[in-house]
Amino acid sequence: MRRSRVTSFDVAEAAGVSQSTVSRALAGSPSITEETRSRVEAAAAALGYHVDARAARLRSGRTGTMAIVVVGRAGSDPTRVSGFHYALLGSTCAAAAECGYQSLVAFQSDPGEFAWNYVAQGQADGLVVMGTSVNRAAWNDLLATAPQGPVAVWGAPFDDERWVRAENREGAVLAVERLIAAGHKRIGFLGTVDAEHPQFAERYEGYREALVRHGLPVGEPLAVVGDDRVAAGREAVAAMLGAPDPPDAIFAANDAIALGALEALGRTGARVPEEFGVVGFDGLAAGVHSHPPLTTIEPDFAEAGRALVSRICYPDVEPTRRVPVRLIERGSVRPVR
């Protein structure tokens, strides 16, 4: 006859204390003698006891869990989520663990699977949403639902008080100054700049700022069309090179676009980095193996995870909204002379 679940009462009996003492001892309450605590811990270990999270959560009202939603492109499966968002997801889970939180993760891309009310359902204490800005339906649904509890957002195509972002402007300045240092004079910007792409707009701002500061011509942003950024980058580069007075370097609004650009450049026979420079943004792992390897601006992922998570773990402290970035030298810009 199999005994039912070991409860804190069983441990209490074995340790010769009350059930509430067991609870306190195992929860690390300071008002428990070290001696009592170790007796309780020994009894718990002997019986193979584990606090039942279901009961603890019901009673305390907290869940110790963070809901993390990764928004993908409409109609696509999680396999095709960008490496950037995977890295950010990983860092966010790690940051949550640092705060003693678990991570409930959901990949959502299509209407019908959108769900944000994890807090209302008692599944989590807060919500982190990250993903591609191109999925308007998802972001609109998030806006319309107005989930309760603390929320932190990365990648939304709108400005509100909940976002966390990379230092996009500063990163763009780094990128462009690197190209300038390599001797490039006509530097183009690859990326759509409009209200739907606030991150790209910030990067364009930094691009402009750096060029103006150095007295170099500022190009119009060359819009990339389509949700497939790589393909978009490929096509945009073709358009750019076909125009009169083409650039001799480009700063791409992100690595996916830059990777597409690199491909197209390779096909036209442009010599990168000897004659043509390329810098991306995001720190994509795929850029390590591209030809040539992609020089890029990488946000500090660990800090990004912490910034997102701290809005939920520490809702009362002033939130960090900007995450520092750094230049990763790989091989798509020639060495500084």
Added chain:
Amino acid sequence: MRRSRVTSFDVAEAAGVSQSTVSRALAGSPSITEETRSRVEAAAAALGYHVDARAARLRSGRTGTMAIVVVGRAGSDPTRVSGFHYALLGSTCAAAAECGYQSLVAFQSDPGEFAWNYVAQGQADGLVVMGTSVNRAAWNDLLATAPQGPVAVWGAPFDDERWVRAENREGAVLAVERLIAAGHKRIGFLGTVDAEHPQFAERYEGYREALVRHGLPVGEPLAVVGDDRVAAGREAVAAMLGAPDPPDAIFAANDAIALGALEALGRTGARVPEEFGVVGFDGLAAGVHSHPPLTTIEPDFAEAGRALVSRICYPDVEPTRRVPVRLIERGSVRPVR
């Protein structure tokens, strides 16, 4: 004065039914009139009521949650988890959602953070573990802990009854036959084959089988050393090319090794794919942007996720252990003449 949480009693009162009817109606019990159900649903919506998962879980004993642990390399952060495991993680979360399960995910790489007893703690109904086989400490810890509840495993360096794997042998046959079709005669195998690498051993088996079948010479597996597979692949290829009678094509045990090999090959000036063929295994996204793009064997990720998850959702049905694979033609093998 803020009212406390809306409960099923409030909904019951508003709908003029008993509390248990509310519970049944919202849980989709078939023994509820459609008329009653819609009245309850209307009341619930009007009050903004959501079933409290904490209470439901305590009472029912189930959690509707799957714990997914991603094992990384010792001392590394989640940012450096392989793209393969990210894709598998995504597919597993998606498969869990298909079964109506939530996914609690944890990245673990170092002793001190290992935790497998999610079921004992009432956090999940089962456990999926995936990750790199090189982290012996983690896998040993898993073995030693023997967590309760259903468990499914991908990537462990040992054989037991819980693993799920790709059709490694069949995939290797596909890879090697593709190289043979391209006219290659001396095909090498890049990867360590020993008890710690059961997946590589299976791939070597398929490699051997295909070559024997076609009457071609079977090479010894060329061990790759170090946990960084890319670097290992780079070095192994150098060794292979330095040996007498070097191969004119290689099948790498996985894409990371193949990517390293491609790099080293490029540096030595070998012309891939015109004179030298390379095929990898895993379907890594980074292989899309390598030079040349990497031809590879890709497991069906969606099926992999389902196979893992079904061990937890449907513990009574005969589990699927093998996941089908397919050849992804990219560009590292020349066209069939």
Added chain:
DNA sequence: ATGAAAGCGCTAACAG
């Protein structure tokens, strides 16, 4: 520093 008692909000067994 510890014990006694209450009750979190729900599901499920049992009636009717």
Added chain:
DNA sequence: CTGTTAGCGCTTTCAT
């Protein structure tokens, strides 16, 4: 088909 009732196992007052 619906109502009544009894807990699930814990955390947290309130005592002592």
